[in-house]
Amino acid sequence: MVHAPLRPPPGAPPVRINLYSDTQTRPSAAMKDAMMSAPVGDEQHGDDPTVNALCDRMAALMGKEAAIFLPSGTMCNVIAILTHCQKGDEVVAHESSHILTSEGGTHAALTGVQIMGLPGARGMFNADQLREAIRPKTRYAPPQRLLEVEQTANIGGGCVWPIEQLNAVAQIAHEQGWATHMDGARLMNACVAAGISAAEMTASYDSVWLDFTKGLGAPLGAVLCGSSEFIGQAWRWKQRLGGSMRQAGICAAACDYALTHNIERLAEDHANAKALARGLSQIPGVVVQEPDTNLIFFDIKETGMSLDAFQTAMRAEGVMISGLGGRVRACTHLDVTAAQIEEALTIIRGVLAKG
Numbered sequence: 193m194v195h196a197p198l199r200p201p202p203g204a205p206p207v208r209i210n211l212y213s214d215t216q217t218r219p220s221a222a223m224k225d226a227m228m229s230a231p232v233g234d235e236q237h238g239d240d241p242t243v244n245a246l247c248d249r250m251a252a253l254m255g256k257e258a259a260i261f262l263p264s265g266t267m268c269n270v271i272a273i274l275t276h277c278q279k280g281d282e283v284v285a286h287e288s289s290h291i292l293t294s295e296g297g298t299h300a301a302l303t304g305v306q307i308m309g310l311p312g313a314r315g316m317f318n319a320d321q322l323r324e325a326i327r328p329k330t331r332y333a334p335p336q337r338l339l340e341v342e343q344t345a346n347i348g349g350g351c352v353w354p355i356e357q358l359n360a361v362a363q364i365a366h367e368q369g370w371a372t373h374m375d376g377a378r379l380m381n382a383c384v385a386a387g388i389s390a391a392e393m394t395a396s397y398d399s400v401w402l403d404f405t406k407g408l409g410a411p412l413g414a415v416l417c418g419s420s421e422f423i424g425q426a427w428r429w430k431q432r433l434g435g436s437m438r439q440a441g442i443c444a445a446a447c448d449y450a451l452t453h454n455i456e457r458l459a460e461d462h463a464n465a466k467a468l469a470r471g472l473s474q475i476p477g478v479v480v481q482e483p484d485t486n487l488i489f490f491d492i493k494e495t496g497m498s499l500d501a502f503q504t505a506m507r508a509e510g511v512m513i514s515g516l517g518g519r520v521r522a523c524t525h526l527d528v529t530a531a532q533i534e535e536a537l538t539i540i541r542g543v544l545a546k547g
């Protein structure tokens with residue numbers, strides 16, 4: 193099995209419309225200008241003023257005491273789990289969660305926790321489902337230590353957890369003496385869609401992180417937030433994992449630019465997602481899940497076309513689109529316009545009609 197990413201085949205037509213992922217955005221000219229002029233220093237010595245300012249800004253935005261700059265969201269999850277848990281502990285999360293399905297088995301390989309995957313529609317579970325998952329506190333049962341939720345729930349369909357439900361499950365976790373962690377890869381999409389501030393959305397979570405490469409348009413970076421003590425411990429793991437950096441302000445400047453310029457506009461991505469879903473729902477044989485945010489999942493089984501054949505035919509038309517869990521996943525972001533959504537719909541209709 194080849195683990196390296198596949199390069200595009202030679203002679204593949206250029207991608208004109210990229211619905212594959214909101215991770216595919218390119219830094220804008222203005223973002224690059226901000227990066228070029230950022231004051232920098234030695235990040236791991238605490239001397240990079242741009243990284244320090246980003247961390248202060250993020251801690252304030254999330255209503256937490258402190259924050260730490262990391263290269264990726266995956267490293268945020270790994271470090272949060274290493275900091276909250278000991279080997280052999282159990283983390284309770286949704287069965288479709290990124291930590292369970294999409295981190296390469298990292299928690300078996302590196303953190304030594306086991307993850308209990310809870311069922312529940314649209315990537316979410318409720319208080320009753322969580323209560324059923326509580327194990328007796330005996331020598332036989334794995335010690336349950338952490339509740340993890342994804343806001344938005346990616347494989348669930350980019351769904352937004354209602355704040356009451358977030359608070360209800362966190363309260364149960366805290367009553368059990370567990371910590372609570374929010375995978376906020378697309379947290380700002382949830383906040384914009386719900387009209388709720390990030391601090392309010394994350395108030396009952398001990399730790400939370402935001403990805404700057406998911407629709408916010410930065411080339412890399414994620415920030416993990418929590419109490420000063422938690423972030424102090426997280427720094428040890430950042431050092432151990434090789435996540436401590438040097439003149440990282442050049443990247444933090446892109447993240448800071450994204451916080452200022454690319455959050456309110458997420459509403460456009462959500463409107464584009466709704467327009468795409470509306471168009472898809474009119475194509476015979478296509479079953480589309482109503483999007484809450486910028487991810488649109490749809491099923492094409494009834495059309496008789498396989499997911500692979502569909503993706504290949506779309507790619508030949510210059511449209512990149514992904515498949516996840518047996519469905520097609522389309523994703524809107526700042527490099528996709530409303531006109532491109534209309535064009536993509538025309539291409540999808542054509543590809544499915546040809547079969």
Ligand SMILES: *Cc1c(COP(=O)(O)O)cnc(C)c1O
Pocket residue numbers: 263264265266267290291342344346375377378403405406414
């Ligand atoms: C993308 C993603 C991650 C991982 O983030 P990276 O920055 O790609 O490492 C974690 N959780 C969710 C829900 C994601 O969508």
